[in-house]
Amino acid sequence: MELLFSSLLLFLLGPIASIARGGDRIPNPSGFWDRSGEFSARSLLQDHKPQELEALADGYMSNSELEKAIEEFGKRCAHISRVYSIGKSVKGFPLLVIEISDKPGKDEAEPAFKFIGNVHGDEPVGRELLILLANWLCNNYMKDSLATLIIKNVHLHILPTMNPDGFALRRRGNANNVDLNRDFPDQFFPINDVVDLRQPETRAVMSWIKGQHFTASASLHGGALVANYPWDGSGDSRYPIYGGMQDWNYIHGGCLELTLEISDDKWPKADELPILFEYNRMSMLNLVASLAKTGIHGRIFSSHNGHPLPASVMIKGIDYKINASGSSGDYHRILAPSGSYEVTVSMPGYRAKTTPTFLQQYAISLDFILDPDGDDAHRRTPLDGCDCNCLGILRRAHGGVYLAVFVILLFLYFLLKRKAVFRFLKRRHSSSHRRVSVV
Ligand SMILES: [Zn+2]
Structure with a gap:
């Protein structure tokens, strides 16, 4: 899976990604425009009736069940994780994150990766798969080489749901019916520059990204099979995604974010979720592990x-x-x-x-x-605190002996300082493959 980024190129079908994510050209609730502009009958953006959705949601975790699952994970796997909140949704539901690492919460010189699920409320597969992923990592730590490599070398942060209110309402937008993946400040258009209009879920994720030093991330969507990377928007409007989370991550967080559509069906039957997890498990693991294995x-x-x-x-x-x-x-x-x-x-x-x-x-x-x-800075020495008269007195009084001693001490000072840095680097390198x- 070191080849993940190159294999992603196979999926870089920008126009398809745009449609799958709700671009302007969606002609009706099912189907999409393919790259040649022809309409395909493939079922993508199913628009279910409310009673159908309730039936489809049968077997999925409710928001309170998800919260309980996160807290139980935090207790069961406290040796390799911590649970924290980055804020609240419009309706006050906590946006809980699981951090998985052998030193959770500690500032280490290691890459950090984040998964975000359920950005769109009606795309719930990601939130289920992320809980399965966290448990798989915990169950396989020190047993499976990939699980162990990730936990020891990466800080993995998992936000199973960014949009719990949208999930509860079985719809794409949040409680204010705002599409959170169009709510981030945009590099080309000032559509979301008014801070007060920004949704609390968006604000929470923005300050999370500013506070953590993420190297890469992936947000999980549903309704298609697509992998997409920056840029979503362009100055000439050829790609119709503006205000997306992915581009904001890349510009302001120094974080390469992928947008992954991981299931054709937005609401597969709940008993298919373990199968979907198996389909995606190695890709998710290798994506995280690639931060430590390559680059x-x-x-x-x-x-x-x-x-x-x-x-x-x-x-x-x-x-x-x-x-x-x-x-x-x-x-x-x-x-x-x-x-x-x-x-x-x-x-x-x-x-x-x-x-x-x-x-x-x-x-x-x-x-x-x-x-x-x-x-000035380069030549700065401990002599800086001593004016010229000091040196003059030294020279006059002892014929240069003190000066020689002083020069030797100065040399040792710089030598020891430089050695300290190299000793630290050597220690780190000796434990690195x-x-x-x-x-
Ligand atoms: Zn989506």
């Missing part, structure tokens, strides 16, 4: 004081940057395997560094130590 990872430090730096990471030829985290200075850049890349790390106040690297099938570690920019280097 370029590393940490960025200051040579001046050894502190981690939230520097930007750019790849030549790709007009996109991500930032390292402010707390640990770690970055995680998703890149296609088997490629040569030129990596540039920069930060105001520091001299940028650029290095070429070749990424094979597996992840590599590439750490950077940046030197402060400008002569990745090819490692420091720039």
Whole structure:
């Protein structure tokens, strides 16, 4: 599944994705326009009558049953998880998240992934599959290599439902009948720039994304089989998705989000859910694991004081940057395997560094130590606190002996400081299976 991102290309049928997600060209409740513009009779956006929906929802978890399932998971799997809330829906239902990691809640230099289900209230398969996924990971930790790799190397955050009110109403929009996947600020049109009009579910997810340092994510939808990645919108309106969560993640969260339609039928019978989980299980697991198994990872430090730096990471030829985290200075850049890349790390106040690297099938570690920019900062030494007269007195009084001792001490000071950073990196690298280097 390291090939997930390349295999996604097979699914990149933008116009189909747009229709499946409720684009303007939907001609009637069932069927869609294919890429050639022909109408297909394939049943996609079923518009069931209310009594039909109630029958279809039979066997699905209600919102309160979902809340109970999350809390029970949190108790049963407390050794590898924590449960937290990112806010509330319009009707006050808590938006609960399960974080799965061997150190849940701890700030580690590891990539973070998020799954969001049930963005559209009438697409409930994702919320069911995400609970099954969380339990599968817990049951297979230290038994299955993929489960163990994920739990030890990734912080996985799962929001089973972003739209519990829409689910309760069996409809696409939330309690205010707003499509949450059109409610995010848009890069091309100011349609959602009025903060007060933004829905509480959208606001909660936006501050969650700003607060966590997600590397990648996927939102789960239903009614088609599609995998879609940024961009949804374009300046010339060729793609009709504006205000979507995916593009906002990419621009403002530094997070590559995929929009996945995972079942042809929005409301398959509940007894089909375990089968759908088996269909999707390996893809979901491999998608999360790919964050640890592929790409370029590393940490960025200051040579001046050894502190981690939230520097930007750019790849030549790709007009996109991500930032390292402010707390640990770690970055995680998703890149296609088997490629040569030129990596540039920069930060105001520091001299940028650029290095070429070749990424094979597996992840590599590439750490950077940046030197402060400008002569003053670069030459800053412990002598800075001492004015010229001090040196003059020293020289006059003891014929340069003190000066020599001072220079030696200064040399040792910088040597030890630099060694401390390298010792830390070496310790980290010795426990890593990745090819490692420091720039
Ligand atoms: Zn949807």
